Amino acid sequence: MSYPYQIKSLSEYQEAYKRSVQQPENFWADIANNFYWRRRWDKVLEWNFKEPKIEWFKGAKLNITENCLDRHLETLGNRPAIIWEPNDPEEYHRIITYKDLHLKVCQFANVLKNNGVKKGDRVCIYMGMIPELAISVLACARIGAIHSVIFGGFSAQSIADRLQDARAEYVITCDGAYRGQKDIPLKSVIDDALIACPFVKRVIVSTRTRTAVSMIKGRDVWWEDEIKKIETLGMKDCPAEEMDAEDPLFILYTSGSTGKPKGVVHTCGGYMVYTNYSFVNVFQYQPGDIHFCTADIGWITGHSYIVYGPLSAGATTLLFEGVPTWPDAGRFWQIVDKYSVNILYTAPTAIRSLMGFGLGPLQGKSLSSLKVLGTVGEPINEEAWHWYDEQVGKKKSPIVDTWWQTETGGILISNLAGVTPAKPAHATLPLPGVQPVLVDENGKEIEGNNVSGNLCIKFPWPGILRTTYGDHERCRTNYFATYENMYFTGDGALRDEDGNYRITGRVDDVLNVSGHRIGTAEVENAINMHAGVVESAVVGYPHDIKGQGIYAYVVYTGSHGGDEELARRDITATVSRIIGPIAKPDKIQFVTGLPKTRSGKIMRRILRKVAENELENLGDTSTLLDPSVVDEIKKGKL
Ligand code: WTA
Numbered sequence: 001m002s003y004p005y006q007i008k009s010l011s012e013y014q015e016a017y018k019r020s021v022q023q024p025e026n027f028w029a030d031i032a033n034n035f036y037w038r039r040r041w042d043k044v045l046e047w048n049f050k051e052p053k054i055e056w057f058k059g060a061k062l063n064i065t066e067n068c069l070d071r072h073l074e075t076l077g078n079r080p081a082i083i084w085e086p087n088d089p090e091e092y093h094r095i096i097t098y099k100d101l102h103l104k105v106c107q108f109a110n111v112l113k114n115n116g117v118k119k120g121d122r123v124c125i126y127m128g129m130i131p132e133l134a135i136s137v138l139a140c141a142r143i144g145a146i147h148s149v150i151f152g153g154f155s156a157q158s159i160a161d162r163l164q165d166a167r168a169e170y171v172i173t174c175d176g177a178y179r180g181q182k183d184i185p186l187k188s189v190i191d192d193a194l195i196a197c198p199f200v201k202r203v204i205v206s207t208r209t210r211t212a213v214s215m216i217k218g219r220d221v222w223w224e225d226e227i228k229k230i231e232t233l234g235m236k237d238c239p240a241e242e243m244d245a246e247d248p249l250f251i252l253y254t255s256g257s258t259g260k261p262k263g264v265v266h267t268c269g270g271y272m273v274y275t276n277y278s279f280v281n282v283f284q285y286q287p288g289d290i291h292f293c294t295a296d297i298g299w300i301t302g303h304s305y306i307v308y309g310p311l312s313a314g315a316t317t318l319l320f321e322g323v324p325t326w327p328d329a330g331r332f333w334q335i336v337d338k339y340s341v342n343i344l345y346t347a348p349t350a351i352r353s354l355m356g357f358g359l360g361p362l363q364g365k366s367l368s369s370l371k372v373l374g375t376v377g378e379p380i381n382e383e384a385w386h387w388y389d390e391q392v393g394k395k396k397s398p399i400v401d402t403w404w405q406t407e408t409g410g411i412l413i414s415n416l417a418g419v420t421p422a423k424p425a426h427a428t429l430p431l432p433g434v435q436p437v438l439v440d441e442n443g444k445e446i447e448g449n450n451v452s453g454n455l456c457i458k459f460p461w462p463g464i465l466r467t468t469y470g471d472h473e474r475c476r477t478n479y480f481a482t483y484e485n486m487y488f489t490g491d492g493a494l495r496d497e498d499g500n501y502r503i504t505g506r507v508d509d510v511l512n513v514s515g516h517r518i519g520t521a522e523v524e525n526a527i528n529m530h531a532g533v534v535e536s537a538v539v540g541y542p543h544d545i546k547g548q549g550i551y552a553y554v555v556y557t558g559s560h561g562g563d564e565e566l567a568r569r570d571i572t573a574t575v576s577r578i579i580g581p582i583a584k585p586d587k588i589q590f591v592t593g594l595p596k597t598r599s600g601k602i603m604r605r606i607l608r609k610v611a612e613n614e615l616e617n618l619g620d621t622s623t624l625l626d627p628s629v630v631d632e633i634k635k636g637k638l
Helices: 010-022 024-032 064-068 070-076 098-114 131-143 156-166 186-194 223-232 268-282 300-312 331-339 348-355 382-392 472-480 520-528 564-578 604-611 628-635
Strands: 043-048 053-058 080-085 094-097 122-126 146-149 170-174 177-179 182-184 202-206 220-222 248-254 262-267 290-293 316-320 343-346 372-376 399-402 436-439 451-457 487-495 501-506 510-513 516-519 533-543 547-556 587-591
Touching (some): 010 024, 024 043, 024 268, 053 268, 064 131, 070 098, 080 098, 080 331, 094 098, 122 156, 122 186, 146 156, 156 186, 156 262, 156 564, 170 186, 202 223, 248 300, 262 268, 268 300, 290 300, 300 316, 316 331, 331 343, 382 399, 436 487, 451 501, 472 487, 510 547, 520 533, 520 547, 533 604, 547 604, 587 628, 604 628
Parallel strands (some): 146 248, 170 202, 290 343, 343 372, 547 587
Antiparallel strands (some): 043 053, 080 094, 436 451, 487 501, 510 516
């Protein structure tokens, strides 16, 4: 596999960037020509951000799995597509070649068909990080079913919300999942979710932990039995379903500043081209390189840079089941040495947590195979950046700080490893095809350098979301209505004297906890479900490892027999039950009232400042209904 569109120098980058802005359609058509299409497009791009309506490669026909699998068989059939490292380092790893993966995806695609799944049906996938997860995703894509992967850290209630929103009638899960010392009973969580989802027709269960599960007659079947069935039926190959470039490929739920998570929809053609293009260019992937992205496939990073980007490029992608700190904090480094990993892509929160263990876990590790390091998910502080550079990259591996979002499908702003300059804590420059702008509150573009503002993108790229599932208006109001004719990211950014971007964080009510997006409104709703809670307000505060922690102010009238700690634990358990353990508040402060304006609006600015320990300069509090609550809140600060 060669990548004629791989940028090799700064001047090539500048050339490509210029062309992508001046002739976007020709630019992307040239890149798209490197893929396998059953039919070419009639038009490269049709768009307006008003509705929004965004169509890339309109009229083209393809199946993304033919690009990820079939087209590699002849030349790369025996090359590892997936290397799977189990949670327990003592357990045997698995290597799945492109030939094997093709076979397994076809087999499981037939299982799906045999269970009634059809093109356009929504399939929810709730699994641990095992090869069967990637196989499930690809098998859905093979037959044109729309996958919706749900991260294993979400609760039954969250799963039920998502199943209902997507009207998903099929579920793929495991008996359980291993994560470090934990054994998470996934099937039992699904069982709880399905109480509220009687429309689910079939649950296919893959065996991993062999924990006890209840298999409901007529609804639940074992993965392994179903494979045997299709073998008996003699179903081997599974021709790929012909998809329109703009047919949905998947839904991925993500949090916003209001209400329930929304189902971001990505489509087949544009997403494929963009994840591949960004993968090959940002990481400067060379044939034969081992790429290790430590994200979970339950998040967009796993979709784009464990599955679709690498596989469409014929790369070898490493799938790790476990966690960075088990059996010890040297696990990543042990994996890097074991497989001679060339590209390591992880999150600042993981780096900061590993830094906390000192240099011991790095001792005796060579790490000499590493060529490129990457980070994603949240701003990386300079200290963590330098530690990563010095201790892991030995100052010889460029670090790519990749800024992007679930909605963007792939990386939008990042240096290209070793090709364009890196700058600590800066995502740096936009990829070709990406036109960022900074705007002020009124949506006026802020030009020039050494400025800051709200980050928007003023022209579509092939990986941009197309809609939010079942509610196009929500997509419009969330992303395209704040500023006219622009996609609003929800992030703030600075642009330095050389035009490099530094992302400063969310400017809306979305928290980023350990790189996970969580809406404050969502957490508040969950806290308010607790019987003793009258109302609550949630804000973020700086957290050494997680980036942001969750600080909740709670008006509580429940009885707890004077035991505040117990009440806190109950509230935390409620949040775990409603959203999942990832949204548990780090701090809960009981208050008698919240600072509200006369019109009843909570003044979050004050709560944020107190949580950040900035107790002095709280700004103007004269518009508050009852300014005395502020003193109480300050006194009770945790
Ligand atoms: C944040 C993850 C700073 C940002 C791919 C964005 C970052 C949100 C970076 C999206 C980065 C992501 N530097 N901040 N390199 N990358 N973010 O949807 O606030 O889970 O809006 O997608 O993470 O999170 P999401």
